[in-house]
Amino acid sequence: MQPSPAEIARTLAAGHLPAVAHIACHPGPLPVRHVTDAQGRPLLLVPSDGTLTTALRPQPGNDDTALVLDIRDVPPMSTSPALGRVWVSGWAVRLSGDEARAAALDYADTDACGDLLDIGESQALYRMDVAEVRFERHEKLVEIDPDDYAEASPDPLRAVEFDLIADLADHHVTEMSDYVRRQLGKAARPGDEPRVVRLDRYGFLVRMGSRSARLAFPRPVTDRHDLAHLLHPILCSRCSA
DSSP states (O other), rough: OOOOOOHHHHHHHSSOOOEEEEEETTTEEEEEEEOOTTTTOEEEEEEEHHHHHTTTTTOOSSSSSEEEEEEOOOOOSSTTTOOOEEEEEEEEOOHHHHHHHHHHHHHHHHHOOOOGGGGGTEEEEEEEEEEEEEETTEEEEEEEOOOHHHHHHOTTGGHEEEEEHHHHHHOHHHHHHHHHHHGGGGGGGGTTOOOEEEEETEEEEEEEETEEEEEEEEEOOOHHHHHHHHHHHHHHHOOOO
C-alpha cells in the first residue's frame, strides 16, 4: 500500500512544513505559521500587528477572508524525493473567546509554542474553512475532494522521518541491506547498497544507485513505537524476542 493523495495532502498541511499564504486583494505571498486541526482545517498563528493581520482583515460587509495556503514538501535527506505540493483554499476568520482557546489547544497538539499564551494580545489565531484542495506531484495536478481530505489523517511518522532514516543509516545499514535484498529477490543486483530515503506508515522507499523500490510493511504503523516493534525482527535478528 501507499499513501493516498488525500493522506499526502493532510501530511503536507499538518504544520511540520513552512507555508505561504496567497490572500485575496493582497499582492504577493506571505509566510505564515500554521497547523491543522483534527478535521484538517488550517489554524494560522499571526502577530496581531503586522502585514499578515492587515491582509487577513475582511473586506467591508464580510466576516472572513479568502486565501490559499501553499505548502511544499521538504525532503528529509538530500537524496530523498519530494512528496509534492499542496494548495488548500478557503476562508479564514479570526477567532476569539472560547473558540480561540479551544483552537489554541488544537494548535498545541502539533506545536506547543509559547506564542499561544499571547493569543488575544500580541498574537491572533485564525481558522480556515476548507473549500478546495489540490495536490501536485511530478507536474501532475490532482483535485482532492474536501471531504476525503477531512477524513484522511496525516502520516504519524512525518515529524520524525529524518530521525528514523538517520538512525537506520547510522546503525542498521547491514541489517537493512540484507532485508531489502531478501525482499527484492532476483531483482537485487550484485553490488547493490540499498539506502532508505523515505519512510511512512505504509512502508519505505529504498534507493540503489539510479534505481529505487518501495517495500511495504505487513500493516500500517500507528506511531514511532509501533514501527520499532515492527522492525525489531529485521534489525535485531540475533536478539531474543
